[in-house]
Amino acid sequence: MAEIRAEMSMARAAVEAARRAGADYADARATHKRSQLFRVRNGQTESVQDKVDMGLGVRVLLRGAWGFAARAVNSEGEVESVALEAVQVARASAMVPSPDAGPSGSLLGMEQAARGAWRSKFQVDPFEMADGKKIEPLLEADEAMRRVNKVKVAVGTVNFMRERKFFASSEGSEIEQERIESGAGVEAVALANGEMQTRSYPNNFGQHLVGGYEVIAGMNLSAGAERAAKEAVELLYAPPCPSTETAVILSSSQMVLQIHESCGHPTELDRVFGTEASYAGTSFLTPDKLGSFRYGSRLVNLVADATAEGGVGSFGYDDEGVPAQREYLVKEGIFTGYLMSRETALRLGRKSNGCMRAESWNRLPIIRMTNISLEPGDCTLEEMIADTKQGIYMDTNRSWSIDDVRLNFQFGCELAREIENGKLGRVLKNPTYHGVTPEFWNSCDAVGNASEWRLWGLLSCGKGEPVQSAHVGHGSAPARFRNVRVGIVS
Amino acid sequence: MSELLGRDGALALAEDALGNSAADQTEVVLQRGREMVTRFTSNFIHQNTAESTAKVSVRAAEGKRVGWAEVTSTRKEEVRQTAARALGIARAQSENPHFISLPAPAPLPDVRSFYDSTAGLGPESRAELVRAVVEEARQRHCAAAGALTVVVDELAVANSQGVRAYCCGTRAQLTVVASESSQGLSGYELASGFSQWTGPDIGHLDARAVAARACDKCLLGRQPVGLDPGEYAVVLEPEAVGELVAMLGWLAFSARAVQEGRSFLSEKLGHKVVDERISIWDDGTDERGIPMAFDFEGVGKRRVDLIEQGVGVGYVHDSYTAGKEGRGSTGHAGPPPSEWGPMPLNMFVAEGDQSLDEMVASTDRGVLVTRFHYVNPVKPKETVLTGMTRDGTFLIENGKVTKGIRNMRFTDSVLEMLSRVEAVGNRSELVSAWICRAPALKLRAMRFTSTV
Numbered sequence A: 001m002a003e004i005r006a007e008m009s010m011a012r013a014a015v016e017a018a019r020r021a022g023a024d025y026a027d028a029r030a031t032h033k034r035s036q037l038f039r040v041r042n043g044q045t046e047s048v049q050d051k052v053d054m055g056l057g058v059r060v061l062l063r064g065a066w067g068f069a070a071r072a073v074n075s076e077g078e079v080e081s082v083a084l085e086a087v088q089v090a091r092a093s094a095m096v097p098s099p100d101a102g103p104s105g106s107l108l109g110m111e112q113a114a115r116g117a118w119r120s121k122f123q124v125d126p127f128e129m130a131d132g133k134k135i136e137p138l139l140e141a142d143e144a145m146r147r148v149n150k151v152k153v154a155v156g157t158v159n160f161m162r163e164r165k166f167f168a169s170s171e172g173s174e175i176e177q178e179r180i181e182s183g184a185g186v187e188a189v190a191l192a193n194g195e196m197q198t199r200s201y202p203n204n205f206g207q208h209l210v211g212g213y214e215v216i217a218g219m220n221l222s223a224g225a226e227r228a229a230k231e232a233v234e235l236l237y238a239p240p241c242p243s244t245e246t247a248v249i250l251s252s253s254q255m256v257l258q259i260h261e262s263c264g265h266p267t268e269l270d271r272v273f274g275t276e277a278s279y280a281g282t283s284f285l286t287p288d289k290l291g292s293f294r295y296g297s298r299l300v301n302l303v304a305d306a307t308a309e310g311g312v313g314s315f316g317y318d319d320e321g322v323p324a325q326r327e328y329l330v331k332e333g334i335f336t337g338y339l340m341s342r343e344t345a346l347r348l349g350r351k352s353n354g355c356m357r358a359e360s361w362n363r364l365p366i367i368r369m370t371n372i373s374l375e376p377g378d379c380t381l382e383e384m385i386a387d388t389k390q391g392i393y394m395d396t397n398r399s400w401s402i403d404d405v406r407l408n409f410q411f412g413c414e415l416a417r418e419i420e421n422g423k424l425g426r427v428l429k430n431p432t433y434h435g436v437t438p439e440f441w442n443s444c445d446a447v448g449n450a451s452e453w454r455l456w457g458l459l460s461c462g463k464g465e466p467v468q469s470a471h472v473g474h475g476s477a478p479a480r481f482r483n484v485r486v487g488i489v490s
Numbered sequence B: 001m002s003e004l005l006g007r008d009g010a011l012a013l014a015e016d017a018l019g020n021s022a023a024d025q026t027e028v029v030l031q032r033g034r035e036m037v038t039r040f041t042s043n044f045i046h047q048n049t050a051e052s053t054a055k056v057s058v059r060a061a062e063g064k065r066v067g068w069a070e071v072t073s074t075r076k077e078e079v080r081q082t083a084a085r086a087l088g089i090a091r092a093q094s095e096n097p098h099f100i101s102l103p104a105p106a107p108l109p110d111v112r113s114f115y116d117s118t119a120g121l122g123p124e125s126r127a128e129l130v131r132a133v134v135e136e137a138r139q140r141h142c143a144a145a146g147a148l149t150v151v152v153d154e155l156a157v158a159n160s161q162g163v164r165a166y167c168c169g170t171r172a173q174l175t176v177v178a179s180e181s182s183q184g185l186s187g188y189e190l191a192s193g194f195s196q197w198t199g200p201d202i203g204h205l206d207a208r209a210v211a212a213r214a215c216d217k218c219l220l221g222r223q224p225v226g227l228d229p230g231e232y233a234v235v236l237e238p239e240a241v242g243e244l245v246a247m248l249g250w251l252a253f254s255a256r257a258v259q260e261g262r263s264f265l266s267e268k269l270g271h272k273v274v275d276e277r278i279s280i281w282d283d284g285t286d287e288r289g290i291p292m293a294f295d296f297e298g299v300g301k302r303r304v305d306l307i308e309q310g311v312g313v314g315y316v317h318d319s320y321t322a323g324k325e326g327r328g329s330t331g332h333a334g335p336p337p338s339e340w341g342p343m344p345l346n347m348f349v350a351e352g353d354q355s356l357d358e359m360v361a362s363t364d365r366g367v368l369v370t371r372f373h374y375v376n377p378v379k380p381k382e383t384v385l386t387g388m389t390r391d392g393t394f395l396i397e398n399g400k401v402t403k404g405i406r407n408m409r410f411t412d413s414v415l416e417m418l419s420r421v422e423a424v425g426n427r428s429e430l431v432s433a434w435i436c437r438a439p440a441l442k443l444r445a446m447r448f449t450s451t452v
Helices: A002-020 A076-093 A104-108 A131-146 A221-236 A252-267 A342-347 A381-386 A437-442 B006-019 B076-091 B123-139 B207-220 B238-252 B255-259 B319-324 B356-361 B414-419
Strands: A025-041 A044-062 A065-071 A115-119 A151-169 A174-192 A195-201 A207-210 A244-250 A302-305 A326-331 A372-374 A390-402 A408-420 A423-428 A432-436 A444-447 A454-463 A468-476 A479-486 B025-041 B044-062 B065-071 B143-159 B164-179 B192-199 B230-236 B280-282 B304-308 B347-349 B365-379 B384-397 B400-404 B409-413 B421-424 B436-438 B441-450
Touching: A002 A025, A002 A044, A002 A076, A002 A151, A002 A174, A025 A076, A025 A131, A044 A076, A044 A131, A044 B076, A065 A076, A076 B044, A076 B123, A104 A342, A131 A151, A131 A174, A131 A221, A151 A221, A174 A221, A174 A454, A195 A221, A195 A390, A195 A408, A207 A454, A221 A408, A221 A423, A244 A252, A244 A381, A252 A302, A252 A326, A252 A372, A252 A390, A252 A408, A252 A437, A252 A454, A252 A468, A381 A423, A390 B384, A408 B409, A408 B441, A432 A437, A437 A444, A437 A479, B006 B025, B006 B044, B006 B076, B006 B143, B006 B164, B025 B076, B025 B123, B044 B076, B044 B123, B065 B076, B123 B143, B123 B164, B123 B207, B143 B207, B164 B207, B192 B207, B192 B365, B192 B384, B207 B384, B230 B238, B230 B356, B238 B255, B238 B280, B238 B347, B238 B365, B238 B384, B238 B414, B238 B436, B255 B319, B356 B400, B365 B409, B409 B414, B414 B441
Parallel strands: A044 B065, A065 B044, A115 A174, A244 A390, A372 A468, B230 B365, B347 B436
Antiparallel strands: A025 A044, A025 A151, A044 A065, A151 A174, A174 A195, A174 A207, A244 A479, A302 A326, A302 A372, A390 A408, A390 B365, A408 A423, A408 A432, A432 A479, A444 A479, A454 A468, B025 B044, B025 B143, B044 B065, B143 B164, B164 B192, B230 B441, B280 B304, B280 B347, B365 B384, B384 B400, B384 B409, B409 B441, B421 B441
16 A cells, blocks of 8 residues: 555656646656566476566647657656656647647546546455465366477466556546456467468457456366367368358357457547558548447447456546446447547537557556457347258457558457358368458347357457557357358368 | 666575575576657657566466466565466466477677667667757758667576576667658658668667658658559568568467467468578577577577578477477477467578669669568468558669658568569668568569558
8 A cells, every 4th residue: 555655656746747848738657567478388497487567658739749758767857858748748748739739638628536446346356365375277188288299399388477557647636546357368279281270269369358267267277178188189170261252150259359449449439530540540430430330230239338347448437537437339230429539429419438448557558348248139140050051150250451541451369160951060171251341240140148258358459559469349149141252271 | 677687686686586496497587678759840849758667577387287377566465476376376287298398508608788888878868869960850841759778687597407598788779750740640641751760779870860851751751642452573672571471470489379279370381381591580689680598488599590591491480389290499488478479589591692773773663662561470480461651662663762652552462472472672671660671672573452
């Protein structure tokens, strides 16, 4: 608690120093983050890492121009120095001003002050456990994979993160937040005759949730690892996915990438207004489409929810001090909402829905996904398959690519299975499919129900310059899409 | 971080941690730096950041048990605690039989990597450079978006075996995307053009010229037409070539990938894999790249040939992978923790004898590609990648660039593409990925698999 009080003081002092130096608006984030990662590779504990990351980031607005500075600070003098640097950077920004530059109120809207605290829930604090206990499931999973002949590489990781964050703003906000995240994943690589096949569990990027060690304990890593290893070998000898146009059922785990790339990113309003134009790109979802564009079929309901229990995209307040919210991005197939900040929302005549997030103290907050999910439908996966005369079921993402406006995409999966007359058939290797975002989502004609729905966590969503990674969640059940072009690579 | 610690200051911090460590072997890596990024869009600065970071990573070994810890602080007490934590982690681990030793000291190459012109560039000067870009774009009725990045950093590596290595470096980059929309929006119907400059010495940057090139491409590409997917002859500008080669480096030229059978070199070392006009090597001492005198284990950099006149001949090591083969490290240990193993971070592609204009003039019908977007592997061992063209894709007809074309997706193998080389450019560029210097290439065919 003493540590947190010191960080509270730093953030307040930084804001006051920035205001004294002439900032119209200032906010500051002091964070203390501890993370651990354990990696086992081919029977060896390859890496055990323990990282402590702490510092202060200050953001200021001066005559409508933004500045940001960040560093690790150990004294009052250093706190003031960061704030002054942020103001100096903002003054430089004002040399090449926006035509809309003006007082901070006109850019950010009404003053919003929030005072509060938020702490994530957990049962077992992983940082209180002995390292040996934490790594046990990983060693068992590794052994299970290496028992399978032709598996040449077995890799597994377990990771934990605790972040304490304090936010203060010149509008009077003061917010404390603390979260613990836990995650794990394994991968089996099978090799034979110059060919390589990979199979992961629970997903190719692992599974990560807000929670303690109970997240790992509930994964059944060993059983999943053995199954992954066997399937990797099976894939070596499977026929390739054909090139055709057919119905595709995507597993919950593959839906993560589909939602992430073709819904999450194009609904980032800063991208729409060109802030990422030179790097990650823009968006085809221009403001004229809001409220009227048919993004998908009537079965498609996509929601951004920063309050979802256990989601790594969940929090109490975003990094502008706006409370976490739940809002539809697509409702019954119609595009209805964006991920917004205070500044971007105002340009649409709306209020922020709390999507400004920074990777850590040293990065500027930018609009990021929270938990972007497809609401469940009304059938089981079994019913969906039984209802499919001919098609292909694809599971677990292996490759991903989408254009700079989020229209043309291509995904590859680790494994596919033929569907013939309502039954799962042969395993197929190297499945890929491609499409155009609204055409694809408009072909959605079945969505799994709540029993098939699962919330996933992704730790490596990259955006911004300098690039920063966001932890984002995606929930989905399996879903079916018609007339999809599959099989680019045989 | 307002000033460099310098060699004495950085190594003194490392020595203190080494002296207080109870491990059999200890390694201390100090990375300290400032990164300033000024971003602009629609002809104004919309984000402007200045970040100072310092982190100390400690690797501790007790016998063959290894632990690693890191802290973003250079305070002595916190670094000592981090070293103790690393040892505690090591003691709790099982033995790793492949861990032999931290590297021993050896002479390091003398490389110039620091330029005062870059290090001394303040926020006002950065804004002036962006203003020059914006003015050029406005004159040409374009909207400019991009980023000016300036990095000043220092790296110190010291270990209990006697390694004492220190260097400081600078690097800078200007990227510009010019579009014809004042909103900075792009799409399949709108034209845009990309240009960039990357290097350690910002004194060589001509910001207006970079902006002018981007605007030229944008204006040339107005009213883009559609082209059906298929195989086309292509002329790839250096930026596009660099992206493909950088991805190849990540997939295939690490000793870890080769040893695990995940690289094409696992079976094809010593075999012809691409056209004989293609040679690729890694050399951190070459000042035409972003030079580094040593790697993150303090081992001196040297040239490692990867593909020599079309033949796959080599790959890069750190001390761990080298130990598995009974060899010495090639100086390619990555920043700790090294999740991917050793990596080539200073790649060069040999220049040829044709200019970009000559390549275009020799093409009856083909595609000129400025750069790619979101390139990712589809089949890593076969080096099959997919990605989109972006910011300057043009149709070549009868030896001339005639019109802009809508962006297309390619899905093709890098090795196969490099086997279809018809000409190699006579001038290379350091590309925006930082880690590759490449010329233009003309390929007899490239597979474009979809568009919108």
